[in-house]
Amino acid sequence: MSSAVAPDHPWLLPGSLVPARSARRTPRDWFVDGLLFLISLGWVLIAHEDAVSGSPDFALNAGPDWLIGVDLIAGLLATGGLWLRRRWPVGLAVATAPLTLFSITAGVVLLVVLFTVLVHRPLPIGLALVGWNVVTALPYETLRPSPALPPWAAVAWTALFIGVAVAWALFVRARRQLVVSLRDRAERAEAEQQLRLDQARRLERGRIAREMHDVLAHRISLLSLHAGALEFRPDAPPEEVARAAGVIRASAHAALQDLREVIGVLRTEVRAEATPERPQPTLGDVPALVAESRDAGVRVSVVDEVTEPDAVPVAIGRSAYRIVQEGLTNARKHAPGAVVTVRLSGAPGDGLAVEISNPWPVGGPVTSIPGTGTGLVGVAERVTLAGGRLDHGRDSDGNFRLTAWLPWTIPS
Known part of the structure; x- marks a missing residue:
């Protein structure tokens, strides 16, 4: 089941986990849900059969006759509701809360729902559900007393099962929070590293651009100087005109090449496999x-x-x-x-x-x-x-x- 930190839910405490509602079940989720469904269904059938048979070896009394059929229906409905626990764990917990007063067949469902709420919802909600299960243990023993154990021992066994489920759930919750925290740190470190790399690239491109700006300004000033000489000496000998024109052509070509390099540096990323930078003057x-x-x-x-x-x-x-x-x-x-x-x-x-x-x-x-x-x-x-x-x-x-x-x- 995919979980994530949910800062966009104001009702969640810091560090709480929430199931991804829009995510589809993975094969592992289907396997776990199917296994829990079969276990709960098997428990419903076993508990109902023992309640009907009235076996003296059964730890919990069947109670009134009318309650046996009601308990069977409640257990089957609660077992079917297990398929909704990933999307609506709190809603399922509220719907099955009355079953803690009388149901034997829904025992597996109640423990699974308690575990799910403790793992994926804020702790106050999970602890409130734990308190409800503990408090309703005494009315349950009054309605369906155990023939083999005194009331205090039966309540103690119930509290033991609830305590094991709570301890396991809190362990899983802490482990998932640790995994989420480590993943978040790794992603943040990766993002910071990428930011440092991008900043280094920008600084390097800026440095190269400044170098090329100096070269370009120097060449253009030479170009302007030679062009000015031709403008003021139209009667210069052909040899001087040709030499000045050659210098102008060479300077213009070099200036265009430098300009192309500047634009290329500013537009592209600096890659390790790129053409090495030409030697800088000393x-x-x-x-x-x-x-x-x-x-x-x-x-x-x-x-x-x-x-x-x-x-x-x-x-x-x-x-x-x-x-x-x-x-x-x-x-x-x-x-x-x-x-x-x-x-x-x-x-x-x-x-x-x-x-x-x-x-x-x-x-x-x-x-x-x-x-x-x-x-x-x-x-x-x-x-x-x-x-x-x-x-x-x-x-x-x-x-x-x-x-x-x-x-x-x-x-x-």
Whole structure:
């Protein structure tokens, strides 16, 4: 019989179990119900036969003659009602409650109904039914006294049978509650684990998307710079026009590829069998980044004072690369034509310092290239997560300066 915690029933106490009313009987349920029906039917026939025969060996007296036929009918009806105990246990208990006053043949049914109510209904209802069975034992002995036992002994035997049924029912109830609790904990732990996995996937997709956003912004700024050069130099030599067009085509192709990767990351789940992520840039890729900007016409001066550059941790080198990339992109957006100075310095134990500076443009920053305005916010987040510091703004010399310090610990 399937049972479940039923919080949607306000009349149930916490932890009470309720039969699934809409669930069909399983083969096991049919077997148990059929077996109980046959046992009860057999008891009805045996008890009625002994009552009719008036055997002195029978423990319970038959009582008045008119009661024998009534008891047989009551026992048969109660036995048929056993098929309803799964759906309406309390209703069946109420319907069979008067039988505790006089019926011998319904004894098996009364114990089964008591067991069912104790297992599947709130304890107050089950204990009330237990009390009713105990209280009616004395009137029963008055109506149908035992020829072999004194009244107190007969009542004691009745209480013993009821006590065994109650103990068994409470044991089954506790065991089912434990099983339901363990199943609920397992399902909750599985749901929490799935939630953590989903959160990790979202964080990973967000991280990859931010990485690709930085790359995409850098490529689009190069694309805009070359297109602007062609616009202002329509009389340029064919060789320069062809070279600029080639750079524009390559940058546009790379930007589309990056955009496709960003959209793919945001739309799909990150699977273990998916194509591995392409290698991310490190500090050693900064010269290539500077050369790309120089090819686009940006005047970049680089001062590299990093000792043991090969020993820079991969994560710190990637963060430094992104900082330089964002600084060059901002310079192309807001100060076109200005000389950009990139300074890298640091050593193991001292940290890695990154500085990008350019003269403040006359008349204020130029914003001909559109942007999201979140580039520096992303860089600040990256530096903070790495345990470093970031500062940007106009310095005392009138230059715009972007400085960052990243921790570079000595390997143990």
